[in-house]
Amino acid sequence: MSLIQFATLLVVIGALGWFIHLCRTMFSMNPQHKDIPSGPRGLPTIGHLLLLGKQPHRSLNELSKKYGPIMSLRLGSVPTIVVSTSAASELFLKTHDTVFASRPKLQAAEYLRYGTKGMIFSEYGTYWRNLRKFCTLELLGSTKIASMAKMRREELVLLIESLKIAAKNCVVVYVSQKMALLMEDMTCRMLFGKSRDERFDLNAIIHELTIIVGAFNIAGFIPFLGALDPQGLTRRLKETNRAVDEVLETISDEHEQDARDGYTSQIAITWIMSELLRHPRVMKKLQKEVQNVVGDCEFVEESHILKLDYLDMIVKESMRLHPVATLLPPHESMKDIVVNGYHIKKKSRIIANNWGIGRDPRNWSENVDKFLPERFIGSNVDYMGNNFQLIPIGPGQRSCPGIHLGTIMVNLVVTQLVHTFDWELPFGMSPDELDMEELFGATVPRATHLLAAPTLRSLP
Numbered sequence: 001m002s003l004i005q006f007a008t009l010l011v012v013i014g015a016l017g018w019f020i021h022l023c024r025t026m027f028s029m030n031p032q033h034k035d036i037p038s039g040p041r042g043l044p045t046i047g048h049l050l051l052l053g054k055q056p057h058r059s060l061n062e063l064s065k066k067y068g069p070i071m072s073l074r075l076g077s078v079p080t081i082v083v084s085t086s087a088a089s090e091l092f093l094k095t096h097d098t099v100f101a102s103r104p105k106l107q108a109a110e111y112l113r114y115g116t117k118g119m120i121f122s123e124y125g126t127y128w129r130n131l132r133k134f135c136t137l138e139l140l141g142s143t144k145i146a147s148m149a150k151m152r153r154e155e156l157v158l159l160i161e162s163l164k165i166a167a168k169n170c171v172v173v174y175v176s177q178k179m180a181l182l183m184e185d186m187t188c189r190m191l192f193g194k195s196r197d198e199r200f201d202l203n204a205i206i207h208e209l210t211i212i213v214g215a216f217n218i219a220g221f222i223p224f225l226g227a228l229d230p231q232g233l234t235r236r237l238k239e240t241n242r243a244v245d246e247v248l249e250t251i252s253d254e255h256e257q258d259a260r261d262g263y264t265s266q267i268a269i270t271w272i273m274s275e276l277l278r279h280p281r282v283m284k285k286l287q288k289e290v291q292n293v294v295g296d297c298e299f300v301e302e303s304h305i306l307k308l309d310y311l312d313m314i315v316k317e318s319m320r321l322h323p324v325a326t327l328l329p330p331h332e333s334m335k336d337i338v339v340n341g342y343h344i345k346k347k348s349r350i351i352a353n354n355w356g357i358g359r360d361p362r363n364w365s366e367n368v369d370k371f372l373p374e375r376f377i378g379s380n381v382d383y384m385g386n387n388f389q390l391i392p393i394g395p396g397q398r399s400c401p402g403i404h405l406g407t408i409m410v411n412l413v414v415t416q417l418v419h420t421f422d423w424e425l426p427f428g429m430s431p432d433e434l435d436m437e438e439l440f441g442a443t444v445p446r447a448t449h450l451l452a453a454p455t456l457r458s459l460p
């Protein structure tokens with residue numbers, strides 16, 4: 001049975017219940033209903049799940065144009081608030097951060113061995129606080145990150161050597177795949193102290209996990225459907241969990257969450273390289289800046305990065321257009337609260353539309369869809385969670401604790417790639433022809449691989 005047929009069946013079954021509910025509400029009209037944010041009319045049982053479509057960040061952005069920056073939806077039985085502007089997200093995730101700093105219990109997390117113990121899925125409380133403190137101070141602290149610089153350099157040198165061979169033989173490379181392997185190697189060495197284990201395709205496992213965890217699983221929103229698993233997501237999750245178990249039993253038992261996080265940097269790098277390939281002018285300007293700072297050193301040092309202002313603008317612009325998480329992972333209200341005059345119930349799910357906020361013309365002028373790093377000249381907007389018009393790592397207490405490491409990896413790799421090579425799209429493809437389709441999940445990579453042809457640059 002297709003998803004649409006299944007949904008139709010649910011609608012029919014739910015219609016009776018809805019009718020009864022409607023009668024009840026009509027007879028007990030209560031003035032408080034005015035205080036709920038507006039939203040589209042939902043279907044019985046499934047609520048607004050079908051409105052999400054294949055690219056929920058885009059669908060929700062369109063809906064918010066009609067229903068406003070604070071919009072009310074019902075996903076199955078779960079009351080959900082979607083915030084779509086910088087002002088709205090500041091209200092929820094800064095002003096009332098203490099109320100919305102928890103996470104809902106996701107069905108997907110329950111099936112993963114470390115799902116409920118990983119920081120990203122943890123409810124707000126002592127366990128999460130201790131874990132976060134440990135991560136920030138120990139695992140992701142600046143001393144620890146600095147101590148790994150030599151290892152990052154070694155892995156980068158290996159990548160560059162393999163790309164030089166490709167360039168010499170005029171071979172087109174899968175940039176996205178190369179980035180995946182590089183990040184997997186770096187992450188394995190950082191976390192497990194050893195290189196990638198060739199027996200496992202860790203990257204493919206993490207890719208599958210983020211797609212399943214990010215999907216709006218009907219079985220998770222309509223509890224009585226759990227056993228039916230209409231989208232087959234629970235089955236996929238169980239299979240992936242078995243693969244995760246196998247890897248963890250062989251490598252290490254402690255770092256499932258952290259292993260997933262090298263994946264975010266790889267997605268960010270691939271989007272940046274895609275935009276550079278689509279904008280040769282920007283690529284050339286960056287190469288010139290790198291040349292001025294790095295000079296005739298063959299390898300970029302991490303200390304060079306801080307001097308690369310244009311690179312910083314490019315990273316910001318790419319994060320604006322292609323945030324790694326187009327919808328921030330859901331937050332949950334820990335108590336009933338009134339926000340902006342709206343009554344928000346305890347255990348409501350809060351979804352901040354990161355993608356929509358990055359493309360809001362009120363923040364970014366009419367040319368929002370254009371890749372234009374120069375828009376950041378003279379601007380002090382950063383992506384560290386301080387400016388709500390750009391929140392690719394989330395704001396407030398749940399913002400990304402790994403962004404310091406992530407930024408180093410992203411900046412270092414992009415700089416080295418453009419310093420050593422010129423890059424072109426393959427097979428005579430013009431910049432406009434590059435497919436920029438996204439694959440929606442908890443993180444949002446390119447839907448198709450990025451292919452490009454490197455040519456060795458002759459340094460002066």
Ligand code: HEM
Pocket residue numbers: 119120121132140257258261262264265268324325328329392393394395397398399400401402403405406407410
């Ligand atoms: C370019 C790189 C990265 C990006 C764009 C990114 C983005 C994000 C985002 C959007 C969130 C959710 C914030 C929210 O809910 O409001 C997050 C959370 C998180 N990130 Fe990252 N991340 C990156 C790199 C990393 C790295 C390298 C690590 C660790 C090695 C890491 C570890 C985490 C953890 C543990 C959380 C959960 C925090 C919590 O719930 O308290 N991230 N990240």
